[in-house]
Amino acid sequence: MNTVRQLDRVVIRFAGDSGDGMQLTGDRFTAETAKLGNDLSTLPNYPAEIRAPAGTLPGVSSFQIHFADSDILTPGDEPEVLVAMNPAALKANLPDLKSGGIVIVNTDEFTKRNLTKVGYAANPVEDGSLDDYQLIEVPLTSLTIGALEDYDIGKKDAARSKNMFALGLLSWMYSRTTGVTEDFLKKKFAAKPDIAEANIAALKAGWNYGETAESFAVQYEIPPATLPAGTYRNITGNQALAWGVIAAGVASDLPVFLGAYPITPASDILHELSKHKRFGVTTVQAEDEIAAVGAALGASWGGALGVTTSSGPGIALKSETISLAVSLELPLVVIDVQRAGPSTGMPTKTEQADLMMAMFGRHGEAPIAIVAPQSPSDCYEAMLEATRMALHYRTPVMLLSDGYIANGAEPWKLPDPADLPDLSVEFATEFNDTDSSGNEIFLPFKRDPETLARPWAVPGTPGLQHRIGGIEKADGTGDISYDPANHDHMVRTRAAKIAGIPVPDLEVEDPGDTDVLVLGWGSTWGPIGAAVRGLRDRGIPIARAHLRYLNPMPANLGEVLARYDKVVVPEMNLGQLSQLLRSGFPGTDVIGYNKVRGLPFTSNELQDALEEVIKNG
């Protein structure tokens, strides 16, 4: 009988070669963990190369999961358990492992050749270099092949199931079930039942190995978290965003039109939406980024909810068309899943460095609204907000996600579609003015005095034929105009329209007794929250707030900033929000905490940075 030990949380990282199926392993472990009611957060990390040479450091792919018996905010700073499928995975990930942590190595792969490939002079499993860790040696490959001896598959195919063996083993160690994964495998390999059976056998063999092998004296249990009542699922940011697009179509009662060109890390939104045509969603994979946004804008003109998705390099290409949409005053939602730049940068790594591009990256005075989701599941609501602004103010809206929330996953308490906001719009169908001779006419730029939005008369509407274009137009009539006063008026009016979009006040979480505020935006919400929690647990008070609306910013922002002596702004860029705050609110002492490593902040580094500011205050 094994000892069962209770834990309140654990961080596990699966690491192997890109071809080892680590993302799938992590995904399955996550599904089982979610099913058991733990709160969780995940961080996939994989190379941009589809298959870098096997066994090399650039080819290492990993998946980290943090799960707990209480609510958690990040995928965890340091793994406590590392599963290393080969020497490269060990070498690349060992520096992150918590001192004293558990290392499970697939000893079959620790051959002289594989060790040399990554520069190990001696076998770290044998030379004592892992003495600071709890080393567990498992010949994963040969055990898997052995377990599948009776199946009618070749050795090579059998060996490929070693990730399922590892999953089974870890599932046993952390008292996970395997039923969800068994069902998944049956479905995934429905056409190849032999492969499905072999994978399930490997999974079970891994589980049984844990149960019987003497190296595993301890089994761990992480009780479920007490989350608010409701039905939950696990969701990534890109999936939540895609579903948010669908929901926006339902809420607005408009057909959805997505124009997209494949780009990491945004492509999954296109893939997901392509599967859901039943919602009246049209997806067009265009010839390039410009065509993608052009088609979306053309569909918007025709009365659809036009959406385009991309990442930084693609958004740069779309810039001229977004400016056109500003000038035409038509709705358009532009989704930027930010990645590390400039140029190709590090496509699979995260960054928040497109904020200034979103704010100012267009020619002329071309303001647009900007919304940034704070976590994977939040992408759904953020998309609804972006749609509300776009439709009701006839403007492009940029939604700034990033690679971290796009690929990271967390449990999500499912919303009820009955509670969707009403985002419906009224198209213009009637004349809205009279000319000097008393004839009824339609003025395409006669604005709603409240919102400053112009009427949206879609082609096909009888009697309202009109022409729109990128040339400056006279307010009201929309006729071409080079009148200096009119241009000045139009530039100011378009700016006032965006500035006047109502957004909720910034909420501040202030425990009292502090003059330091930490203010973030976007995906830093989790790490900042965990850091703030850690500080408060240690009796160090700090106030925190998170900006969801980057343009326009909340009306009470100035008043909030004025309440604090110091405002710390952590960003995965060199200080873009900091700059906006310094120029917009000159009296504020803004202290940036900036790193661009392609990785999310750890809560520990943020705790240290915040504590430093508090102490030196």
Added chain:
Amino acid sequence: MADAVKLDAPKLKAKDFKSDQEVRWCPGCGDYAILAAVQSFLPELGLEREKIAFVSGIGCSSRFPYYLNTYGMHSIHGRAPTIATGLATSRPDLSVWVVTGDGDALSIGGNHLIHALRRNVNLKILLFNNRIYGLTKGQYSPTSEPGKLTKSTPMGSVDAPFNPLSLALGSEATFVARTLDSDRAHLQQVLRAAAEHEGSAFVEIYQNCPIFNDNAFEVLKSAETRDEAIIRLENGQPIRFGDRAVVQSGYGLEVKDVADVDESDIVVHKSDVDDPAYAFALSRLSGTELDHTPIGVFRSVERPTYDEQVRHQVEEASAGVDRKGALDRLLNSGDTWTVL
């Protein structure tokens, strides 16, 4: 600006398609003739004006939508086909036209043109080819002849030009035609054929720019030369012009004196030949020197349209779907768990 007229039985006239905007092209510009021809052709579509949308890019020709009392968008340089693709795909009830020029369609927008054509989006693309950049005041274009002296090529252009029809055919276009700004009857005949075509229709219109490239097409217009230069393509008719005829030659076509060929060797024009090689060979009969210039419909074949197929997929998937209920099912699909 909109007009109050709403017709029960569409019997519109050319004037019904004139907008209230003052036309501002240079005096003598070929665009005037094309505009007049289009305005007097549009009633033939039998559509209410609101069912027609013109989309343009940037350039002299791209001012076109402002002068038509239909829906219109004057967009950005080269991108009209993209916007028109979005509109045509989402709005099957509209007749969508793209007006573009040789710079707009073949330089900055070349990529969008070829992709619209290969997809066979239901768009009518009118390319006004004046073989010069007009709006930017006289630089050479992708259809200018080699050696052309312009502001940006004072020692002569060294660019090899595009043959727009060859390009369109290479892009898998299902309808390819050429006509002249000055020949209204022919222009309208080609527009009619283009309008009737299901899918992308590509129409090159030779258009005179009196300011920067005057008389570029004079050989096709002057009474002395035109009969020897213009080849009028008529379906089912042997291709003859002046004293000459088109015959097969090796792998392509060639112009010969009628006196030197058997009547039976003269190629009989057929625009619905499946193999685009024939239309391509026709497009190669004239280069920039225009000595033997076929006009008319080179190619007109049927192929499923992109927009129709896209809509079909969406319609098939969404028929009878209650979106709210389906959203609830989607959210609850796969692995979920309930916390009590």
